[in-house]
Amino acid sequence: MSFELETAAVAGENLRRVAIDPVSRVEGHGKVTILLDEHNKVHQVRLHIVEFRGFERFIQGRPYWEVPVMVQRLCGICPVSHHLAASKALDVIVGADRLTPTAEKMRRLMHYGQILQSHALHFFHLSSPDLLFGFDSEVSRRNIVGVAEKYPDIARRGILLRKYGQEVIRHTAGKRVHGTGSVPGGVNKSLTAAERAELLKDVYQMIAWSRDAVKIIKELHEQNPALYDRFGTFPSNFMGMVAPDGSLDLYHGVLRAKDAAGNILFDHVDYQTYDTLITEEVKPWSYMKFPYFTSMGPEQGWYRVGPLARVQNCDSIPTPFAEHERREFVAYAGGKPMHATLGYHWARMIEMLFAAETIKELLHDDALAGSDLVVAGERRHEGVGVIEAPRGTLFHHYQVGDDDLVTMANLIVSTTNNNQAMNSAVREVAKQYLDGKEITEGLLNHIEVAIRAYDPCLSCATHALGKMPLEVTLLDAGGRMLDRKYKS
Amino acid sequence: MSRAPILVFGWGNPARGDDALGPLFVDAVEAMGLPGVECLTDFQLQVEHALDLEGRSRVLFVDASFGAPEPFGVAPLRARRDDSITTHAMTPQAVLQVYRDLQGEPPPAWLLGMRGERWALGDPLSASARRHLDAALHWARDWLTRPPA
Numbered sequence: 300m301s302f303e304l305e306t307a308a309v310a311g312e313n314l315r316r317v318a319i320d321p322v323s324r325v326e327g328h329g330k331v332t333i334l335l336d337e338h339n340k341v342h343q344v345r346l347h348i349v350e351f352r353g354f355e356r357f358i359q360g361r362p363y364w365e366v367p368v369m370v371q372r373l374c375g376i377c378p379v380s381h382h383l384a385a386s387k388a389l390d391v392i393v394g395a396d397r398l399t400p401t402a403e404k405m406r407r408l409m410h411y412g413q414i415l416q417s418h419a420l421h422f423f424h425l426s427s428p429d430l431l432f433g434f435d436s437e438v439s440r441r442n443i444v445g446v447a448e449k450y451p452d453i454a455r456r457g458i459l460l461r462k463y464g465q466e467v468i469r470h471t472a473g474k475r476v477h478g479t480g481s482v483p484g485g486v487n488k489s490l491t492a493a494e495r496a497e498l499l500k501d502v503y504q505m506i507a508w509s510r511d512a513v514k515i516i517k518e519l520h521e522q523n524p525a526l527y528d529r530f531g532t533f534p535s536n537f538m539g540m541v542a543p544d545g546s547l548d549l550y551h552g553v554l555r556a557k558d559a560a561g562n563i564l565f566d567h568v569d570y571q572t573y574d575t576l577i578t579e580e581v582k583p584w585s586y587m588k589f590p591y592f593t594s595m596g597p598e599q600g601w602y603r604v605g606p607l608a609r610v611q612n613c614d615s616i617p618t619p620f621a622e623h624e625r626r627e628f629v630a631y632a633g634g635k636p637m638h639a640t641l642g643y644h645w646a647r648m649i650e651m652l653f654a655a656e657t658i659k660e661l662l663h664d665d666a667l668a669g670s671d672l673v674v675a676g677e678r679r680h681e682g683v684g685v686i687e688a689p690r691g692t693l694f695h696h697y698q699v700g701d702d703d704l705v706t707m708a709n710l711i712v713s714t715t716n717n718n719q720a721m722n723s724a725v726r727e728v729a730k731q732y733l734d735g736k737e738i739t740e741g742l743l744n745h746i747e748v749a750i751r752a753y754d755p756c757l758s759c760a761t762h763a764l765g766k767m768p769l770e771v772t773l774l775d776a777g778g779r780m781l782d783r784k785y786k787s
Numbered sequence: 788m789s790r791a792p793i794l795v796f797g798w799g800n801p802a803r804g805d806d807a808l809g810p811l812f813v814d815a816v817e818a819m820g821l822p823g824v825e826c827l828t829d830f831q832l833q834v835e836h837a838l839d840l841e842g843r844s845r846v847l848f849v850d851a852s853f854g855a856p857e858p859f860g861v862a863p864l865r866a867r868r869d870d871s872i873t874t875h876a877m878t879p880q881a882v883l884q885v886y887r888d889l890q891g892e893p894p895p896a897w898l899l900g901m902r903g904e905r906w907a908l909g910d911p912l913s914a915s916a917r918r919h920l921d922a923a924l925h926w927a928r929d930w931l932t933r934p935p936a
Contacts, residue, residue: 454834459835
């Protein structure tokens with residue numbers, strides 16, 4: 300099926316094509332194509348994912364115990380999310396139905412360190428240039444280096460917040476990247492007294508800076524509500540994981556979904572059965588699939604995940620400062636679901652604060668120093684692991700043979716869950732800002748701003764020098780190339 | 788906190804063929820056990836790596852390169868604002884610029900780019916990349932033990 304502006308209704312030869320390729324300040328390589336007629340009326344907008352990841356095939360045939368370390372190579376930004384989602388799936392395979400307190404808390408600490416560093420990176424490094432300088436400001440300034448020059452204090456805090464999250468990861472996973480802390484059935488290390496003291500030393504500063512970050516984004520909304528409330532806004536369903544009591548939990552819980560009006564669609568769903576809920580649709584113009592709730596069909600059943608969904612899907616947040624901010628967020632939207640694309644930034648900063656507070660609480664828990672690290676039980680052949688990664692719900696599903704080799708792997712990464720939503724966002728923005736106007740770089744950046752709000756992770760970390768060129772092509776109504784620019 | 792005067796920072800994804808050159812180089816340098824040399828790796832260069840430059844007398848950035856001369860090339864780096872940031876990853880020049888904006892003048896730095904040719908997921912290191920790595924390591928042992936100019 301096709302959505303509004305997904306496929307142009309008129310013949311392509313009368314339309315000119317504008318490409319944003321690759322989309323900048325997102326992870327990996329995606330491109331947006333826009334078809335316009337001679338009056339710059341928008342006829343088609345698509346976010347294409349042009350890199351083929353193929354990671355599921357890469358995993359097949361490998362011993363299951365290698366998987367939590369291997370999958371980290373999917374991404375240089377959120378390796379811990381894959382590490383933990385895979386470990387959770389393999390917990391099921393090795394029959395570890397309940398981890399030891401030390402193992403669960405070490406994993407939670409690692410995960411919230413990951414949330415903290417990833418959200419800090421996204422807000423301060425990738426999105427703040429747009430938010431602080433304006434969407435159509437001077438392009439050479441619209442990056443973290445520009446922020447460091449103009450707002451060194453904000454940039455420094457962003458860097459130190461991310462650095463702190465990386466240190467949490469290093470102490471729990473063994474290394475900043477490619478850590479081995481989590482294993483099927485538990486973890487392979489606990490936290491030493493020295494590591495704990497080192498992390499405790501700075502955690503209150505991280506909480507304070509996270510509170511300030513919420514304040515920054517709140518003020519931006521309040522200064523320009525016409526922009527923040529309307530930019531790329533469209534109704535959608537939301538999905539995420541919550542604790543059994545309905546509170547926000549990014550490590551473990553049950554699946555819950557709400558419709559656009561905030562009514563519960565399903566709740567307390569065991570994620571082992573996710574494949575009875577979700578269908579992944581394939582479209583010929585993108586490598587990334589389009590998931591939807593099977594019972595509602597592709598037209599009505601697509602959904603959003605990530606901070607905006609999670610903060611509104613839960614009934615409460617179990618840390619005091621973040622809960623206070625959640626209530627303000629809900630109040631700002633008048634008690635109804637907020638569907639604004641830029642609301643992702645506000646929700647993301649509430650989650651960053653939640654992560655900093657959770658890290659502080661965990662660091663005061665003596666269970667982190669325990670020595671009972673791994674459990675096992677009845678061996679099984681199939682397991683699903685789900686985690687709320689920084690960008691949203693992340694599914695890892697494996698089947699393992701009697702020879703301990705992986706026979707099937709299916710991953711639905713957070714960005715895939717948001718695929719239809721990101722396409723809807725760029726179409727809304729194209730209608731709002733491009734339709735009938737002269738296309739400028741600043742206006743095209745509006746499209747990217749909408750995509751960046753979702754913090755998409757479009758592929759993984761191949762980036763050798765000269766292998767990530769930027770190409771923008773402009774064609775006229777007859778399909779002739781007017782301009783092409785390269786950067787590498 | 789005292790820091791080793793020389794930092795060797797390599798980056799790349801070890802699961803993507805010749806993209807592994809940076810981390811492999813750093814692993815090999817670490818195994819040399821050279822005094823005064825600290826080794827770090829990551830998937831990509833990020834803005835917080837500017838903090839890793841603090842207190843160094845010189846820095847060697849190391850990456851696989853599609854366009855480097857064979858077997859490798861070395862060039863001094865200058866801090867430069869980079870408006871071609873296309874992903875979360877940054878250029879070493881931009882990392883130096885962030886250091887300059889936040890901390891002052893960065894330490895002298897060089898980029899070592901080793902020529903690679905295969906980048907697909909699951910690819911092993913190519914035979915030519917292995918030769919380039921060996922040649923770069925031969926050069927590096929001398930450079931890393933040479934007294935500062």
